[in-house]
Amino acid sequence: MAANKQLLIGLSLSATWMKGDGWRRADSGIEKMNSIDYYIDLAKMAEKSKLDFLFKADYLYVSPQMIGDSANYGSPDPTMMFAAIAHETERIGLVTTISTTFNPPYVVARQLQSLHWLSNGRAGWNIVTSIEGAENFGDSPMPSPQERYAKAGEFTDVVRKLWDSFPSEAIVIDRESGVFSDKDKVTAIHHNGDFFSVKGPLTLPSHESGSIPLFQAGASDIGRNFASSVADAIFAAMPDIESGVELRNDLRRRATEHGRDPNTIKVLPGLYFFLADSREEAHELHKAAHAHLSMERRHASLKSVLGLDLSGLPLDSCVTAAMLPNPNQPVRSRTHAELLRRFITKYQPTVEEVLARPEVVGSAHWVSVGTVEDVLNDIIERFEGGAIDGFIALPGGSEKSMNIFFEKLMPELVERGLFKSEYMGFTLRDHLGIS
Ligand SMILES: Cc1cc2nc3c(=O)[nH]c(=O)nc-3n(C[C@H](O)[C@H](O)[C@H](O)COP(=O)(O)O)c2cc1C
Numbered sequence: 001m002a003a004n005k006q007l008l009i010g011l012s013l014s015a016t017w018m019k020g021d022g023w024r025r026a027d028s029g030i031e032k033m034n035s036i037d038y039y040i041d042l043a044k045m046a047e048k049s050k051l052d053f054l055f056k057a058d059y060l061y062v063s064p065q066m067i068g069d070s071a072n073y074g075s076p077d078p079t080m081m082f083a084a085i086a087h088e089t090e091r092i093g094l095v096t097t098i099s100t101t102f103n104p105p106y107v108v109a110r111q112l113q114s115l116h117w118l119s120n121g122r123a124g125w126n127i128v129t130s131i132e133g134a135e136n137f138g139d140s141p142m143p144s145p146q147e148r149y150a151k152a153g154e155f156t157d158v159v160r161k162l163w164d165s166f167p168s169e170a171i172v173i174d175r176e177s178g179v180f181s182d183k184d185k186v187t188a189i190h191h192n193g194d195f196f197s198v199k200g201p202l203t204l205p206s207h208e209s210g211s212i213p214l215f216q217a218g219a220s221d222i223g224r225n226f227a228s229s230v231a232d233a234i235f236a237a238m239p240d241i242e243s244g245v246e247l248r249n250d251l252r253r254r255a256t257e258h259g260r261d262p263n264t265i266k267v268l269p270g271l272y273f274f275l276a277d278s279r280e281e282a283h284e285l286h287k288a289a290h291a292h293l294s295m296e297r298r299h300a301s302l303k304s305v306l307g308l309d310l311s312g313l314p315l316d317s318c319v320t321a322a323m324l325p326n327p328n329q330p331v332r333s334r335t336h337a338e339l340l341r342r343f344i345t346k347y348q349p350t351v352e353e354v355l356a357r358p359e360v361v362g363s364a365h366w367v368s369v370g371t372v373e374d375v376l377n378d379i380i381e382r383f384e385g386g387a388i389d390g391f392i393a394l395p396g397g398s399e400k401s402m403n404i405f406f407e408k409l410m411p412e413l414v415e416r417g418l419f420k421s422e423y424m425g426f427t428l429r430d431h432l433g434i435s
Pocket of ligand 1: 129218224235
């Protein structure tokens with residue numbers, strides 16, 4: 001069993017019909033896709049179920065292969081969406097995604113601290129180094145993963161120093177003497193590093209509830225090292241339980257090496273759920289959401305994830321480790337490539353099985369399809385197996401699937417003592433158990 005007795009649960013702020021072909025369903029609300037009201041309703045449902053936080057991934061480029069038949073090619077800026085949602089909710093955490101590759105740290109420190117104020121201490125930052133998008137920020141090609149992570153390390157350091165540069169204790173508000181803030185407590189940071197030069201201080205004080213929790217996504221060797229040195233939680237791609245146990249043990253070990261208590265880093269994989277009253281109905285939902293993924297598209301995805309071309313082979317032939325390309329060849333995401341390499345090496349699957357893997361048909365996330373009981377058992381298996389500290393629910397299927405999640409699955413988790421029935425605190429730090 002994982003070190004925590006109860007699961008931490010977040011919800012990705014996206015509609016069920018944003019996954020794959022789901023938008024084509026007659027009952028999809030696709031016309032509402034950029035209406036904040038839809039997301040506010042979703043946020044309220046999540047808060048009613050006492051979920052720990054809302055989460056939103058973000059990309060600074062438009063995926064060309066998604067333009068045309070997909071609704072999921074981009075989205076409004078999540079930090080701005082969370083600013084609106086902050087006003088309509090009271091307790092639920094708000095974890096926004098901001099890339100360290102393309103933004104200036106001063107602006108990011110300020111945006112995040114602003115969200116922290118607007119939400120009364122509920123902001124969280126999902127740190128990403130991004131896979132694509134360099135062309136939107138100049139003529140240079142995408143920096144190497146090493147450079148991106150080196151920059152992410154310095155970026156995060158600058159952001160934290162800026163948050164500390166204007167501590168909440170500096171605010172005095174003494175009407176009598178006319179002292180508003182203690183200027184000796186507000187200090188420049190004079191940062192001069194390999195990537196950034198920032199004097200500081202920040203334009204606003206830090207929120208009195210404490211510093212903003214950090215999430216991280218990206219699990220290559222350097223990604224893990226970075227996450228285990230700074231992150232409170234990792235948003236993980238975890239297609240199966242084995243990869244989860246390996247990741248969680250490894251992150252905990254690395255955190256210890258960094259002098260941290262291993263329980264302070266939470267492993268929270270994305271969990272795509274397709275829920276229905278019967279197993280058949282749920283599998284139908286899942287199948288329909290992936291109907292656009294022709295064999296050609298799957299082969300193209302496999303080539304892009306792993307650099308492996310299986311298009312000439314029959315579906316029932318075996319794929320072995322010997323067929324894998326050189327591990328040093330550049331790939332879009334080493335996290336995704338490594339997950340698939342390990343699966344192929346261990347199981348020698350058929351071509352058909354490889355083409356059905358989450359790394360190929362989606363973003364390598366755990367997919368659970370079935371009745372409440374089925375998905376519940378899946379969650380319990382991973383929790384008891386030591387693969388997870390909780391999960392970030394990624395809605396898939398139909399609106400009914402989402403309703404089943406809130407009305408049946410969540411209460412069942414509470415009933416079994418695996419999730420809280422009431423909020424114990426007010427801030428995201430409280431929900432994550434950060435002292
Ligand atoms: C589960 C997961 C979610 C990610 N989400 C985002 C995202 O929302 N936006 C983004 O720009 N990059 C995202 N990334 C990309 C990572 O930030 C990182 O750039 C990429 O995985 C390469 O790092 P790696 O070599 O450690 O895999 C994500 C990666 C993973 C594994």
